[in-house]
Every structure is written in structure tokens, then in C-alpha cells.
Amino acid sequence: MDSERDRECLERVQNGDTQALAELYDRYTPLLYPVVMRILRSGAEAEDVLQEAWLQVWKRATTFDPRRGSVAAWLLTVARTRALDRYRSRAARGRAEAKVDPEPLNAAPDPPVEAVRGQLGERVREALATLEPRQREVLEIAYFQGLSQSEIAEKIGAPLGTVKSWTRQALMRLRDLLPQEEWV
């Protein structure tokens, strides 16, 4: 039912309803911001990028294709792509690792936020920990560093075909460990 509500929200966004945008913002910012933050590791840049991402949603809501996945997955794609673009731009200027507010990749979550997010994050991290270490590495590099599979193969010294099959196996394993009815 809520995916229908999401689509209704997007339709209202297309018609210029800022209240609908606010509704989507409230619902999904707790999911989007941690991803952007993990990629950029800078609170200031993460907020700038997330602002750009929501403006892109506002201007490009018509590009959402429900056949490709849920509204949540689409919003994640928009925000993650923006964050990776910013990260690459920063890296090209030679300061990818400099002058950022440091946040280690294994930083502890904000307890109150984590608590009300239903422990989903903790359960996902536990599920990820049960994957084969190389499969987990491939998945995390792909999603949070944005490297292509050829680049990942070169980075970790594995055959390209193996990287491809590991990616699929890891995603499927993750789904098996956390079926959708347990996502809440």
C-alpha cells in the first residue's frame, strides 16, 4: 500500500506539490543520508549533495519507472549517483581524502536514530558479515565506492567473471538472509 502512496506522492510532485516532496523527504531521508554520508564522509558535503538529489527528484520525477523497482530504490539511485559524482569530482581535484570531516567506514551508528530505525541496519550488517569476505568486499566496493566490475576485478586481483558471479551471489544471499517480510 505504501508503494502506491509513494507513487501518488511522485505524481503530486510532478504537479508541483511541495507538500508531497516534504512527505517523501520525511520518509526517506533517514535512508538516503547515511548512504551519502558513508560515500563522502563529510557532513557538509553530504547535506549539499542530498539537497541536490532532492531537487533532482523534484525536477525529474517523471523519469521514475515503476517497472525497474520501488520508489525507495529509485531515490537511492538518485542520491547515491550524486554522491559518487561528487566523490569522483573531489578525487579528480586530488583531495578525495583531504579536508573532510572524517568518519570511518565502521563508524558506530547514532544510537537514537538506529534504535528507531527498527534495528534493520544492525541486522543487515550481521547478514553482510555472514557472506564470504570476498563477496562482501565486492558488494561494498561496488555500492559505496562506485567502481565498475572491471575496476573491482583489477583492485582485488580477481577474474572479471568471478566478480560478476560474486555480485549476484552476494545479493541473492543477502535476500535469502533477510527476506522482505523481515525488513521492518
Add this chain to the structure above:
Amino acid sequence: MSEHTEEHLDLCAALAVGSIDARDRQKLAEHLAEGCLECEVALRDFEDSTVLLAASAPARLPSAGLRDRVLQAAAATPPATSNGREGKVVEFPARRAPAPAPRTWMALAAGLAITTLLAGAWALHLNGQVAKLRGTVRSDMDVIAGLNTQLTDAKRWNDVLSSPDARTASLTATPQAQTILRARATYDPRSQRAVFVFDNLQAPAGKVFQLWAILGTQPASLGVIQTDTQGRAVLELEHVGDPNRLAAFAVSLENPGGSPNPNAPSGPVVMMGKVEG
């Protein structure tokens, strides 16, 4: 259509996590454009799985001011349009320096209440998605299973027609036939399956046509022929007969229900064709 392979599923996963190489992206796009339902379902499944990856990032919330800045910028920007044109891009309001974090109990309580509401909305949203997506995937998988069954069946009979050992028979009208009758049979001796195509097979009122295999000199009934209103029929038959004994096919004109003797026509034989090859 390019054949669906396991590699296509690998590419769907790569696309979902955003790591697909350019050449693979083109390859997958061409395959999807051909309408591979299995890949469409897999891609949607993988795309939705990225929600789990996102949830693995340590929980954080941006400053409260971000919401206001987003909504102010949206209000000053023309929204999306159905024809794909973007609205005029405006400058974002300058990002304000983050205010000192509130430390009073009231502020903390208010903040916790807001995050609880956000989390509640998020939980409700995911619950709804579960039911919706499971139903969609289950429905799509049923369609795929049905199509696969049809495809397997079609391949089985196509194997008969394309078998290098296939034998054929052209059935022509006998002097006892009162109209022009035509039929062709293709028989695969290895599987003993045969495909028959009949044309202009219109029986007189109160009569039916019955098909026979002639094994040596012994007829064996292959059943009554059901045609459409134009007298056309395509029959796909199993266990047509031993290839060492099968000599010909024949068609007789019978009373409704066919000959009472499965090894001998009771009416006139109106078509006959020798099995060649």
C-alpha cells in the same frame, strides 16, 4: 530474441548495484529491449535489494535545516513536467553553518519524537512494499513458468520437423474420395513422434475422418481428426509406430466416434501416403 543465460542475471545484479561496465550495460539493454521477462523480474528484485545495502550504512540524520532548504529551493523551481523538460535551475540557498546542537531535555525529546515518527512511517512503508512486491514477483514467476512450459513443448515438436532423420509422407486422395484432399506428415523415427498438417479436410454431414498408421500391412488407429471450420488441422502425435514397420499413413471416412475396430477402418479409405526416406 537472444537466448536468456545466467550471464544476463549477473549483469542485472551489476546494474542494480551500479557497477556494470559500459559494454555489459549495452549488452543487457539490448537483451531487455527484446522483452526478457525473467531478467525484468530479476532486475526489479535486485534493485529493491539495494535498499538493504543502503540500510547497512550507520544511521545518521542531517541537520534539521536541510529540510527547509530543500523545500525552499523546490518552491522556487518549476517542477517536473510530463514531457521530460526540466524546470529552470535556480541557485540553491547558501548552506548555513550548522547551529550548535540543542542540549536541553525538551529539545532531545522533541528530536526523538520526530525520528520515531520518521521511523514509523518508514516501517509502514516497508510493510506495504513487502506485500506488493511479493505479489508482483509471484505473478511474474507464474507467467514465466507458463511460458517456459509452452516453449519446451514447442521445441519438442520443432525437433521433429528439424530432425536430420525425419521421414515424410504426402497423403493424396484415393479414388474413393469425393473432394480434393491434401495432407503432409513428418515423422521422427528416433522419438516416434509425427506432425501432420491437413488441408481442405471437410467431412460430409454425419461423418468424421480417422487417421491410421500402416505398420507392415496392419492398420493401427491414430485417432479421429479434429479440424477447424475451414477443414484445416495440425496434429502432433506421440508413439506413432515402430520405424522398422511403419510403411504408410491413411485416412478413412467413418461414422462419428470412428471405427469400432482399432486395427481396421470400417469406412472407405480416402487418403493414403507412403512414408519416404
